[in-house]
Amino acid sequence: MIWRSMGESILLSLFLFGTVIYVLNYYGYIRPFTNWREGITISLILIGVVAILGGAYGYWSGSRTTRRLELLQDAMLHLEKGNLSRPVPDLGQDEIGRIGDQLGRISTRWEEQVSSLQRLSTNNAELAEKAKLSAVVEERQRLARELHDAVSQQLFAISMTATAVGRTLEKDFDKAKRQIALIEEMSSVAQSEMRALLLHLRPVHLEGKRLSQGLMELLQELQAKVPIEIAWDMDESIKLPKGIEDHLFRIVQEALSNTLRHSKASQMELKLQRPSEHIRLSIRDNGVGFELDENKHASYGIQSMKERVNEIGGAIQFVTAPGKGTRIEIRVPILTEEGGDTTDGSGNQSVAGG
Incomplete structure (x- = not known):
């Protein structure tokens, strides 16, 4: 962005310089050069000075704008990550400054909403504490359903496969080995399910x-x-x-x-x-x-x-x-x-x- 601003400022400066020279020459305020070498030398010096001044202004203006945009972007990144404690800096009175002010108001409203959510969450926790017995009963019912849907079905499948092993062991030893491996796999899955369910037998609240x-x-x-x-x-x-x-x-x-x-x-x-x-x-x-x-x-x-x-x-x-x-x-x-x-x-x- 800085280079673009410098380029635009240089072009604008050269255009304005050319316009001023044309007007001054048109009304006779500029005397003719004594020879062409003097004209070329003075013209190149003036063009160089104008280009340098225009580039310097473009660099200053572009750097200032870029720095303010970076501050605005940094504030937005912190807001996106949920860091609401960092205020939006003062970015001036122009369009970027107004965007910064609006972002600050959004941050303030978001902070108020998060605070309200957390207060509501605490109130909900207090209500949940009063309904603790009901929550425990509901949790037991859920665990019972999961035991039936997951572990019970796994155990039934293990039982059926074990019965099949007894019938195929003498007829097809390789098939029996595959069935035993399947039993081991299903036992591992059932064990993992049981451990996960035991984890949920912890208290619903921290007490x-x-x-x-x-x-x-x-x-x-x-x-x-x-x-x-x-x-x-x-x-x-x-x-x-x-x-x-x-x-x-x-x-x-x-x-x-x-x-x-x-x-x-x-x-x-x-x-x-x-x-x-x-x-x-x-x-x-x-x-x-x-x-x-x-x-x-x-x-x-x-x-x-x-x-x-x-x-x-x-x-x-x-x-x-x-x-x-x-x-x-x-x-x-x-x-x-x-x-x-x-x-x-x-x-x-x-x-x-x-």
């Missing part, structure tokens, strides 16, 4: 614990039950509004459940940090990954996690590909006083690894 405490207990319990290397890095000083903590806890439950069911991962990592005025939750595994398309959104619980993140005014990103593992990045801005900085100044963190 007064901080998010980091609840997640640590969940991961320690999971580490003792599944053959996956689990590492975590959590800032234990983080204290959030109850609605946000409950949603993040359930999102982690859903993500871990999906990992156990589908990923075939051998390593898993979870991070909970507060780098600035937002919470960053990262969940990563080295599993098989998957294609991000609309069909997978339902089967992998992605839509459920997106809805929970939207309810607390956050942003979620899925990074995955077949054979490349899966990474889930969640950012939630903290605007309310309850979600303010409650660190004890020590910056304590807990790191564990399987």
